[in-house]
Amino acid sequence: LTHPDRVLYPAQKTTKRDLALFYESIADWILPHLEDRPTALVRCPEGVAKECFYQKHVGTWAPESLRRVKIREKTKVGEYLVVDSLPALVGLVQLGILEIHTWNSLVEHLERPDRVVFDLDPGPGVPWTRVTEGARLIRERLLALELESFVKTTGGKGLHVVVPLSPGPTWAEGADFARKLAESVAREDPRGYVSHMAKSARQGKIFIDYLRNVRGATSVAAYSTRAKPQAPVSVPLAWEELSPAIKSDHYTIASLPRRLAGLKTDPWAKYWTTRQKLPRIEALESKRSVAAGRR
Structure with a gap:
């Protein structure tokens, strides 16, 4: 690292070196979520308190050693x-x-x-319990279609509900389902x-963002840090862990290693072996219509 003492998160005095060590400590957790996936990145060369920008395409700013x-x-x-590797992660920190x-x-x-992502983004005035x-x-709707799903904090304001799939549907089919x-x-x-997406319609409501599923769209990776003052991290949870106590930005660079060290099992252990096919969404509508008719 050059300038290892550069402060990236002033509130915590987290330096470049600290962030590299953080990713080293959680490499076994984050790398499976990154391997073989195209990425988009948020760069804050001088730290979160200065200018940050979204970087979709690789430019001359990235060394040739990073896979493209x-x-x-x-x-x-x-x-x-x-x-695909810890050196690549450290390269991103650099x-x-x-x-x-x-x-x-x-x-x-x-x-x-090989997945569908539902991004639950609360508008102004929406309490965390909602x-x-x-x-x-969303999970119940998916279970009605015999689809398992997994939940994680975004490190921002909301939650992601993620549906693992066997690679099979087209982009259009995945986006249409969502x-x-x-x-x-x-x-x-x-x-x-x-x-x-209209923000004028989101006061007091939760925006179910399905646009994460179109070709070229991305969502923040599990265990990625966020470019926010308190250094939060997007963290996979077990469904039973959803509670008023664990908000979207609950886990940070400082607290996540303690959580991971205390886990007996990976809350997303079954994610890696769950491979499903997308049903037709009309099947859900049909089931709900039948159920409503019986009431």
Whole structure:
């Protein structure tokens, strides 16, 4: 590292060296979530208190030693970083990367996403208990379709509900599934949820962001830090852990190692062996219609 004593998080006096050591301590936890996935990054070269910017494509700012993958886009070919090792993670720290966001597909199956992500983003005035209830509601809808899901904090304001898949659906199919489920929830409880981005409609509601599932979109990786003053981290949880006590920014660079050291099992252990196929969302609507008719 150059300038290892540069402070990246002033409130905690966390330096470049500290962040590199943090990632070294959790490498076995974070790397499985990064390996073979194109990334988008948030760079804060002078730390979180100074200018930060979203970096989608690789430029001359990244050393040649970091793995790259070329991906065809609408009008050009973009080049993305892939983070497959601890040296690569430390390389990101050297560049002032404070957030790592990943695609929903692996490089090996680039056009076949292997997960769907529902991002629950609370609007102004929404208490945390409503956010946890929303995540459980999404889970219930997915279970009705015989789909297992996993939950994690975003390190920001909300929660991610993640559905692991066998690489198979197209980007359009994955995004369409997520959109229809989000719209279904918002339609049934319009006072509690919204499925479109207009901020004017989000006061007191939870935005179910399904747009994380279109080609080229990303979501913050599990165990990535966030470019926020208190140095929060996006952390996988067991469903039973959802509570008023664990808010989205509960875990930080300082506290996460203690949590991981105290875990008896990985709360997402089954994530790696859960491979599912997307059903037609109409199956859920049909089941709910039948159930409503019986009441």
